[in-house]
Amino acid sequence: MTARSDKSSVGVSPWNSPSVISNHKRRQRIDIILKVVVTACVIAVVVPLGDLLFMFCYRGIEVISIPRLLGNPISSIPGLSNGIVGTAILTTLAACISIPLGIFGGIYMAEFSKGGKFAEGIRFCSDVLAGVPSIVLGYVCFLAFVLFFGWGYGPAAGAVVLSIIMFPYIFRTTEIAIKKVPEGIKEGAIALGSTKATMINRLVLRFALPGILTGILLSVGIALSETAPLLYTANFANYNPTGFFHSQLGYLTGFIWLFYQSPLPQDVDLAYLATFLLILIVLCLNIVARVGLRRFSKV
Amino acid sequence: MMKEESGSREMKETTPVLMHGTQEPVDALMKLVDFSAFYGHLEVLKNINLSIERNKITVFMGPSGCGKSTLVRTLNRMNDEVSGFRTTGKVLLDGEDIYGPGVDPVLLKTRVGMVFQKPNPFPISIYDNVAFGPRIHHLTKRKDELDSIVRESLQKAALWDEVKDRLGKSAWGLSGGQQQRLCIARALAVKPEMILMDEPASALDPGSTSKVEELMVELKENYTVVLVTHNMQQAARVGTSVAFLYKGDLVEFGPASDVFENPESPLTEKYIKGNL
Numbered sequence: 035m036t037a038r039s040d041k042s043s044v045g046v047s048p049w050n051s052p053s054v055i056s057n058h059k060r061r062q063r064i065d066i067i068l069k070v071v072v073t074a075c076v077i078a079v080v081v082p083l084g085d086l087l088f089m090f091c092y093r094g095i096e097v098i099s100i101p102r103l104l105g106n107p108i109s110s111i112p113g114l115s116n117g118i119v120g121t122a123i124l125t126t127l128a129a130c131i132s133i134p135l136g137i138f139g140g141i142y143m144a145e146f147s148k149g150g151k152f153a154e155g156i157r158f159c160s161d162v163l164a165g166v167p168s169i170v171l172g173y174v175c176f177l178a179f180v181l182f183f184g185w186g187y188g189p190a191a192g193a194v195v196l197s198i199i200m201f202p203y204i205f206r207t208t209e210i211a212i213k214k215v216p217e218g219i220k221e222g223a224i225a226l227g228s229t230k231a232t233m234i235n236r237l238v239l240r241f242a243l244p245g246i247l248t249g250i251l252l253s254v255g256i257a258l259s260e261t262a263p264l265l266y267t268a269n270f271a272n273y274n275p276t277g278f279f280h281s282q283l284g285y286l287t288g289f290i291w292l293f294y295q296s297p298l299p300q301d302v303d304l305a306y307l308a309t310f311l312l313i314l315i316v317l318c319l320n321i322v323a324r325v326g327l328r329r330f331s332k333v
Numbered sequence: 334m335m336k337e338e339s340g341s342r343e344m345k346e347t348t349p350v351l352m353h354g355t356q357e358p359v360d361a362l363m364k365l366v367d368f369s370a371f372y373g374h375l376e377v378l379k380n381i382n383l384s385i386e387r388n389k390i391t392v393f394m395g396p397s398g399c400g401k402s403t404l405v406r407t408l409n410r411m412n413d414e415v416s417g418f419r420t421t422g423k424v425l426l427d428g429e430d431i432y433g434p435g436v437d438p439v440l441l442k443t444r445v446g447m448v449f450q451k452p453n454p455f456p457i458s459i460y461d462n463v464a465f466g467p468r469i470h471h472l473t474k475r476k477d478e479l480d481s482i483v484r485e486s487l488q489k490a491a492l493w494d495e496v497k498d499r500l501g502k503s504a505w506g507l508s509g510g511q512q513q514r515l516c517i518a519r520a521l522a523v524k525p526e527m528i529l530m531d532e533p534a535s536a537l538d539p540g541s542t543s544k545v546e547e548l549m550v551e552l553k554e555n556y557t558v559v560l561v562t563h564n565m566q567q568a569a570r571v572g573t574s575v576a577f578l579y580k581g582d583l584v585e586f587g588p589a590s591d592v593f594e595n596p597e598s599p600l601t602e603k604y605i606k607g608n609l
Contacts (some may be wrong), residue, residue, distance in 0.1 A: 088525055148416055218453030221517070225411060225449075226466040227442040236469070241521055 067163050069185075094310020097303040106284075107272045107293075114308055120189075120285040123258050123275065124268065127193030132200040133155050133250060139201075140208025140246075141234060164202035165283050171198055172263025186280030192268035199260060200253035207252070211245025212238055232286055244327050251323050261287040286312050300324065339393055362387040362453065362557045368422035370400075370407055372415070373431060377403050379581045380422070385527075385574075390549060390558045392572035393563060393590070396609060399578040405529045405561045409445035410438040422529035426527075441471060446520035450532040452512035454504035454519075459496050462504045463487060466523035482522055489555075491548050510541025517548065527557040534567065546571050565605060569593050577601045579609075 050055060055118045108138035139156075145152030175195040215238050223233040239246070244265025264285055270292060286308040294305035358386045361384035368426055370378040385391045393401040403412065410431060412418045425431045427525050443466070455462050463483040468473075483500070487493040492514040496507070504515055513533055520528055530549070534542040549558055549571050562568050568575055572589040577600070585592055587600045596602040603609045 065562050103398070199475075216453070218449060218451055219455055221411065221449060222453040222455065223465070224414075225409065225442055225447040226519065228465075228469050229439055232469050234467070237457075241456060 062315025090306065090309045092311060093306040094313075097307050098310065102304070102307055106274075107301075107304065112304060114284070114286070114289050114304050114311075116272060116284040117286045117289045117308060118311065119274050120159050120268070120283040121287075121324070123189050123283070124192045124196055124285055125254060125266070127189060128196035128200055129250075129254060131193065131197035132204055132253065135197075136201050136204025136249070136253075137208050137246060139205045139323045140212060143205070143209040144212035145230060145234060145238070156207075160205050163198070164206075168195075168260055169200055169262035169266075171195055172266035175263065176266040185278075186277045187267065187269040188277065188281040189268065189283060190278040192264050192285075193266045194281070195263040196257045196260060198265065200257050203253035203256065204246075204249045208242070208246050211242035211249070214245065215241045245329065247323055251319055254319060258312060258315060259287060260266050261291050265289065283325065339433070354394065355493050356604055359384050359387060362427065364423075364425040366421065366423040366425065368413075368420070368424060369405075370403055370420045373417040377581050378407070381583045383583060383586050385557060385559060387557050388555070390553050390560055390566050390571050391572035392509045392568040392575045393475075393559065393561045394563060394568045394575060394604075395578035396604065397563065398580075399582045401530055401561045401563075401578050405531050405559055406447075408527075408529055408559065409442050409447055411442075411447060413438055443523045444521065444525055445527045445529060446525035446604055447529045448516050448520055448533045450529070451536050452509055452516050454507070454515050456503065456505055459504045459507070459515060460500040463518050463522050465519060471521070471524060472523070486518040486522040487515075489521050490514045490564060491544065491551075494516055508541070510537050510544060513537060513541065513545060514548065517545075517552075521556075525556065527559065527563075528552065529559045531559070531561045532563070535562075535564070542567075564594075577604060579604070 050203065095299055099111075101111040102113040103118070104115050105111055106116045107114070136234070143153055143157065147156075172195055175191060175198070179191040179194055180187060187190045212234075220233060223237050224230075228236070264287065268285065268288075269282040270288045271284050273284075275281040275283035290305045290312075291310035293301040293308075296302055296305075364387040365381050365383050368378065368381045369376060379405065393404055393479070395401050406422060407411045408424060408431075420432055424432060426441075426444065429436070431445075455465065457465075460483055463486050464479055467479060467482050483495060484497075487496060492511060495511060496515075502520065504512065507515060513536075517528070517533075534545045537545065546567060547562065552558055560568075560571065569589060574585040574587065575589045575592040577584045577592065577596075577598070579600055585596060585598045593599065593605060596605060600609065
């Protein structure tokens with residue numbers, strides 16, 4: 035602290051008293067300690083994470099090859115093409131179900147519900163749904179769809195359970211993103227004689243899109259990485275599915291779960307390859323989203 | 334007409350409002366008859382009776398919380414969405430009650446436009462902001478007609494010369510005063526009869542404020558303007574008629590010069606002298 039003159043116009047300055055100075059030094063020490071602690075925490079998280087990523091990428095690049103990407107586990111050179119296809123089918127179907135439901139539900143909550151008890155109840159249920167362990171949802175869907183409705187293991191049951199897992203994220207982020215749109219913009223549109231639908235369609239969604247897309251990406255990332263509920267609903271197969279019902283299928287996380295502790299080294303390689311591909315897909319999704327958002331947010 | 338007459342007779346009997354020159358016939362575009370408004374059980378506007386003259390600037394003034402913003406927002410039904418909001422009495426636009434059955438609040442807003450306290454341009458280009466109204470109402474399908482609506486609206490809002498070279502740029506890059514004139518242009522583009530302005534200059538610097546005031550005076554040639562302000566100087570500069578509201582009551586209403594020079598109510602006098 036820079037010393038101040040004692041001859042202040044308002045009498046003796048309190049700034050030079052020992053207690054003020056020692057207090058200031060104590061606060062400086064706390065400041066330094068805080069900086070050290072937060073930096074240490076960041077290092078403690080980033081270093082193992084970096085190590086893991088590096089290891090998976092290193093092993094992934096080591097084992098990646100065209101036959102492994104095109105074959106299936108029982109080909110002469112075992113591959114995981116059916117896992118790529120299965121993950122794509124399941125995630126796409128689940129997205130087709132959950133994205134419209136989540137977005138329309140979020141629009142309802144933000145613009146039409148008027149904050150009543152009903153809306154509060156829906157929000158609570160959605161939050162509970164997001165907190166239910168996915169294996170429980172998998173078992174429930176197994177009982178309901180695979181057995182009770184007789185769908186059997188297959189893309190349909192798998193996609194439904196994934197969409198149930200994805201829904202709360204899209205639903206809540208859409209609601210929050212729409213609520214963040216400035217009230218003035220909504221009022222401005224209404225004052226020009228726009229209906230609510232026009233206002234939402236032409237202005238609100240445009241404004242809220244970055245937030246909504248974030249929710250969708252988050253949920254797609256979660257769907258990509260689910261394993262347990264799929265074991266209950268899609269089971270696993272070494273072939274591509276032949277229909278929506280009664281047609282087990284493979285998926286990338288299944289490769290990791292089933293192959294990583296196999297005694298055969300070529301199976302373990304497939305598990306690493308599946309891990310690498312999943313990391314790559316999530317990375318690409320994020321890059322695409324960020325680039326797209328940046329282009330979009332330029333008016 | 335019967336209803337209007339009985340409304341005005343009742344007004345003279347029941348309300349204490351001090352009206353200057355009520356005997357003179359006025360060319361009223363809008364007329365409020367025994368109009369009250371409530372938020373839940375709270376009565377925020379109490380039995381208002383007044384006429385808004387065509388091609389004039391009618392000013393609502395009063396201290397914060399007097400109900401002037403609520404009043405102006407009821408004139409184009411902007412408060413419909415507020416939960417617990419309800420009204421009694423009539424707001425007659427060209428003789429038709431805008432709260433009556435069969436009135437579409439969406440179409441009403443194309444006849445009675447609104448400019449808000451805080452400039453609220455949409456996060457799209459300047460051109461698209463002005464074209465927003467004409468586009469959603471399908472006023473024209475031809476690009477050249479839309480271009481001319483946009484140009485005329487911007488010219489009327491005294492903004493054309495400043496933005497004609499950057500119509501495709503974002504409206505959010507404009508200054509606060511320009512944004513507010515853009516909002517006026519946007520309101521003009523749907524060809525309203527009446528424009529409500531809710532403290533349109535309170536967020537602007539003095540230079541932008543005087544531009545917006547000049548603009549209001551020009552606009553009254555072709556439009557009926559309702560201005561809400563807590564700025565008495567502004568009310569005196571641009572107002573034709575002035576209504577003074579206090580705690581939900583219409584205390585005094587009359588030509589601006591009469592209200593400012595010979596206020597009949599002691600409340601108005603106190604407010605004008607800054608003692609309220």
